[in-house]
Amino acid sequence: MEKRSHLFFLDVGFSNAKGKKLQGRILTCCYDGSGLRTLVDAIGTAPDGLAIDPEHQHIYHTNMAVASTNSGFISRIDIDGKNDTMIIPQGVTWTPKQLTLEPKTRKLCWSDREGMRVFRSILDGSNIEMLIRTAEGDEARKDARNHCVRIAVDVDRHVFYWTQKGPSKGYAGRLFCAGLDIPDGETPDNRSDKRLILDRLPEPINLDLNLKEIVMCMSDKRDPPFGNTINRVDLNNHDKVEKNILVKKLHEAIGLTLDIENSQMYFTDLLGAVYTSKMDGSDEKAETFGSCDVSDALLKLSHPHGGFLSNLTMWSPKRQEGHTKIVGHAYTVKYVRKNHGTDPKVHGHYIDSIPAGSVVFISSPPGIVNAVYGGLMSNRAQYSGAVGTIVDGRVRDLQEHRDLEYPVFARDIGTASPQELLRVSAINVPVRLQSEDQEAIISPGDYLIADLNGVVCLPKGLAEKALALMASQVEADERIAEDLKKGRTFQEAGKEHRANVKFIADEKGW
Incomplete structure (x- = not known):
C-alpha cells in the first residue's frame, strides 16, 4: 500500500502579530493539504527551523528570538504539541536558523546566522560541537556574507553543506561544504577542508538532500528571474557542480522538504502558501503562476477571454494592493x-462543509443590493483551511475580513445581510457569472486564480494543457525581459523566445 506524507510546517506569524511581536505557529496537514490544524500557537520567539523525529514522536524547532542579542535557543515538543522543552539554552547559539536531524547518527545540526557558526549536538541537547565559524565580533556580524543560514548533512559521504546568504538581492550568496569531523590540529575557524561549491546566488534559503541521486534541492528567495525559485544542484562531482532551476515565480521562496519515497517535493513562500511538485519540478500546479499567466495560456487554447471573470476585484486583505494571490x-x-x-x-x-485548500465562489443573482458574505463567514472559512473567497455580488464587514488577513474578492460592498431577499439553493454545482459583459460558467473543481490583476477560472478539463503552456511561456517572457534590459528590441526578443511556446502548442495540436 502506498505510504503518503504528513506535513509539518511553520507559520512565522506575519499575519497575526501582536504589536511588533510575531506570533508563530507549528501546523500540520495531510500530503494533499487536507486536515489542516495547528499543533502549537503563540510562539513569540521567532521560530525558523523545523525537524521531525517520527521514531520518538518529537518536533524540534529553532527560535531566533532577538537577532541583535545572543538570545536564540532550540526547543523540543511532543508531536501532539505538548511538553515544550528547551534543549539548547540561550547564550549558546545566537540566531539558530535551519535545523536538520540526522537519523543514522541521531544528531541535530543547525546554522547560526548572527553567530556566524554551524553546530551539532546529541538529540537531548548535550555534547554541543561547533563545526564551522566564518567570523567573530560585532563588526563582522554586520556583514551578511558571514551569516550561516541553511544546512544539510550527508552522513554517508561524511560531509555537511551550509549557505552564507549575503545581502538581500545582492547576488553574494554562497554554498559551502566541509567534513563532519574537523581535521586534526585545526579549529572551526581555520578548517583546511572548507570548500566553496557555488557562489553569486541571489539569496539561498533552505536545503534538502536526495541521497539516492546525490543531489540537493535549494530554495532561493530573491530577485527574479534567478531568485524566488526552487533549484536542483548536482553534487556527484564537487569539481563541476551544476545548478538548474526547477520551479519559478514563487513569492519569496522559503521552506523546502523532499519526499524521496513518493518522488515529491514540498515548498513554501512568504505569501503563506504550501506547494508541491514532482522532484524534477514537473507537474507544476496552478499555484505557481499568476492570473495573467493563466489567461495567456487559455487564450492560446482558444478559451473565451482567457478565463478572466470581469469586475471581480480584491477587497481584503487590502484594496487592490500587495502580493496577495x-x-x-x-x-x-x-x-x-x-x-x-x-x-x-x-x-x-x-x-461548514468547505474543503481545506479550496476557493469559495459565491454566486448572487443580478441586481441585488444586499451583501451575501460577511465577516463571520470568513472566520469559519479560514478555520476550515479555505485559501480565500470570491463573491459574484456584494460583501460586507470589510474590516473583519482585513483583520483576519483573509483574502476576499468581490464585485462590490454593502451593509445589509441577504436573509430578506435570498437563500442558498445549491452547493458545488455549476454557476453562471452574473455579468452583462461575458458568458462564463464556474464549475466545482475548476481552478480559481485571483490576484491584483483580477480573477481567472481555469476549467479542470484544460488544466493539464494550460500548465504545460504556462511553464514554457513564463520562461520565454523572463528571457525576453532579460534581453530588453540589454537593449534588444521587443520584436527581436519576442520572435526568438516565443517561438518555443508556439511550437509546443502546434506540436500537440492545441
Whole structure:
C-alpha cells in the first residue's frame, strides 16, 4: 500500500502579530493539504527551523528570538504539541536558523546566522560541537556574507553543506561544504577542508538532500528571474557542480522538504502558501503562476477571454494592493431569490462543509443590493483551511475580513445581510457569472486564480494543457525581459523566445 506524507510546517506569524511581536505557529496537514490544524500557537520567539523525529514522536524547532542579542535557543515538543522543552539554552547559539536531524547518527545540526557558526549536538541537547565559524565580533556580524543560514548533512559521504546568504538581492550568496569531523590540529575557524561549491546566488534559503541521486534541492528567495525559485544542484562531482532551476515565480521562496519515497517535493513562500511538485519540478500546479499567466495560456487554447471573470476585484486583505494571490479548486455556492419556490433547499450551512485548500465562489443573482458574505463567514472559512473567497455580488464587514488577513474578492460592498431577499439553493454545482459583459460558467473543481490583476477560472478539463503552456511561456517572457534590459528590441526578443511556446502548442495540436 502506498505510504503518503504528513506535513509539518511553520507559520512565522506575519499575519497575526501582536504589536511588533510575531506570533508563530507549528501546523500540520495531510500530503494533499487536507486536515489542516495547528499543533502549537503563540510562539513569540521567532521560530525558523523545523525537524521531525517520527521514531520518538518529537518536533524540534529553532527560535531566533532577538537577532541583535545572543538570545536564540532550540526547543523540543511532543508531536501532539505538548511538553515544550528547551534543549539548547540561550547564550549558546545566537540566531539558530535551519535545523536538520540526522537519523543514522541521531544528531541535530543547525546554522547560526548572527553567530556566524554551524553546530551539532546529541538529540537531548548535550555534547554541543561547533563545526564551522566564518567570523567573530560585532563588526563582522554586520556583514551578511558571514551569516550561516541553511544546512544539510550527508552522513554517508561524511560531509555537511551550509549557505552564507549575503545581502538581500545582492547576488553574494554562497554554498559551502566541509567534513563532519574537523581535521586534526585545526579549529572551526581555520578548517583546511572548507570548500566553496557555488557562489553569486541571489539569496539561498533552505536545503534538502536526495541521497539516492546525490543531489540537493535549494530554495532561493530573491530577485527574479534567478531568485524566488526552487533549484536542483548536482553534487556527484564537487569539481563541476551544476545548478538548474526547477520551479519559478514563487513569492519569496522559503521552506523546502523532499519526499524521496513518493518522488515529491514540498515548498513554501512568504505569501503563506504550501506547494508541491514532482522532484524534477514537473507537474507544476496552478499555484505557481499568476492570473495573467493563466489567461495567456487559455487564450492560446482558444478559451473565451482567457478565463478572466470581469469586475471581480480584491477587497481584503487590502484594496487592490500587495502580493496577495489565491489559488484553489472552486467550491461553489448558489444563491437564489426567496420567491424561487422551485429551487431546492440546502440542509445545513454551506460554510461548514468547505474543503481545506479550496476557493469559495459565491454566486448572487443580478441586481441585488444586499451583501451575501460577511465577516463571520470568513472566520469559519479560514478555520476550515479555505485559501480565500470570491463573491459574484456584494460583501460586507470589510474590516473583519482585513483583520483576519483573509483574502476576499468581490464585485462590490454593502451593509445589509441577504436573509430578506435570498437563500442558498445549491452547493458545488455549476454557476453562471452574473455579468452583462461575458458568458462564463464556474464549475466545482475548476481552478480559481485571483490576484491584483483580477480573477481567472481555469476549467479542470484544460488544466493539464494550460500548465504545460504556462511553464514554457513564463520562461520565454523572463528571457525576453532579460534581453530588453540589454537593449534588444521587443520584436527581436519576442520572435526568438516565443517561438518555443508556439511550437509546443502546434506540436500537440492545441
